[in-house]
Amino acid sequence: MNPKTTIKGRGAQINVPNRFFELSHEIRDDFLEFCRKEGEVSDKNKTHYLEVFPKTIVNKLTSPDVGMLYSMNPYQGCEHGCVYCYARNSHEFWGYSAGLDFERRILVKKDAPELLEALLQKKSWQAHPIVMSGNTDCYQPAENEFEITRKCLSVFLKYKHPVAIITKNALILRDLDILKALAKDNLIGVNVSITTLSEDTRRILEPRTATTKRRLDTVRELSNSGIPVNVMLAPIIPSINSHEILHLAKLASDHGASSIAHTIVRLNGAIGSLFTDWIKKTMPDRAEKVLHQIESCHGGHLNDSRYGARMHGEGxxxxxxxxxxxxxxxxxxxxxxxxxxxxELYKQYKNGQLELF
Incomplete structure (x- = not known):
């Protein structure tokens, strides 16, 4: 990788056009030349937090591939910057690009705890595990500032409602007190995503995530605290991390994980062009090989939207x-x-334990 040709600390290296917009924005060479001559920075590469005001916070999922029925996301967009992330496409619904905008325009739902509590108080709501981070990581860097995830976990604990978490950030250990309290009643399951053992690969593939060592240490500390942990070997990318499966699995087991799961990378929507641009800039020596092997897993295409095949591939x-x-x-x-x-406990706590009397 040539650091002079890449944007430091970002996965995506470009902003691709939003498919819902007729117009697009591009940075022209003459503008870059002007900035060079004037000694100005053409792109400050800053992260911006933008508050949004959704009416609901929990989403019902209908896809048979994702293994969850309900999810909630305190943040839209994710500063972790994983270049392969399927959630990038959802940023287009908010009017942004799935590329750099996804990593630098983070939408913050400060009222998520109140919206969650309002849902759990509804007479019609029945207890089902709700997954935090079904789309974007609830422990991404923004959580350091806003603590929305911690507040939501307190709501789950108050109502004794089951919750699962998906993350690749060691920040989850900050909330160990709440997680332990949930675990006492078997109300919590954590999924830690570990993609590669190579720090060189991690830095360019998912640049603002916790190191692999910190993630493994997180698995151990959670497990030692009585909190069940599943390690997600996801996504598996041919010729990038596919050779690490057995070693990753052994380390996950050695650190106390209860299970592992995996998916094969899929590059739907805008992610195909983002990933292609990224790998040609960061791994030019193997770019074509990797792209062709991904295609071989999805019927000859980078994109694959077929239920039953898109997550696990074929061939x-x-x-x-x-x-x-x-x-x-x-x-x-x-x-x-x-x-x-x-x-089973939620019904008793739904109305302030009135169901007990």
Whole structure:
């Protein structure tokens, strides 16, 4: 990778046009030349937090591929900057680009705890596990400032309602007190995403995430605190991290994880062009090989929206990946697994424990 040709600390290296807009914005060479001559910076590469005011915070999911029924996201956009992230496409619905805008225009839902409590107080609501970070990471850097995730976890604890978390940030350990309290009643499950053991790869693939060592230490501390942890080996990208599956699985098991899961990378919507631009700039020596291998997992295309195939792929390379994961589970996670979350307590606490009398 040539650091002079890449934007430091960002995954995406460009802003792709928003598919919903007729007009697009581009930085022209003559503007860049003007900035050079004037000694000005053409792009300050700053993150901006923008407050938004949604009417609801919990989303019902209908996809058969995602393994969850309800999710909530305190933030839209994610400063972690994972270049492969499927959530990038959703930023276009807010009027932004799935590229750099996704990492630098973070939408903040400060009223998420109040919206969540209003939902849990509804007579019609029945307890189902709600997944925090179904789209964007609830422990991304913005959480350091706003603490929305911590406030939402307090609401879940108040109502004894089951919640699951997906993250790749060690910041989750800040809330260990609440997580331990939830775990006492089997109300919490954590999914920690660990993509690669190579720090050189992590820095360019997911630049503002916690290091792999910190994530493994997080798995150990959560597990030692009685909080069940599933490690997500996701996504598996052929010829980038596919050779690390067994080693990643062993380390996950050694650090106390209860299980592992995986997906194969898919580059839907704007992500295909973003990833192609990124890999040609960061890994030019293997760019075509990686792109062709991803295509071989998805019927000859980078994009794959087919239910049942888009997350797990098809073809010989996908089969090899699945076989390695099955072997890893059999070798390192035999007779282990994540517990089913408790949905029985919520009814008693829904109306201030009135149901008890």
């Amino acid at each position: 010989q390379i996908a089969k090899q990946i699945h076989d390695l994961v099955r072997l890893a589970k059999r070798k390192y996670f035999k007779d282990k697994g994540m517990p089913k979350l408790n949905t």
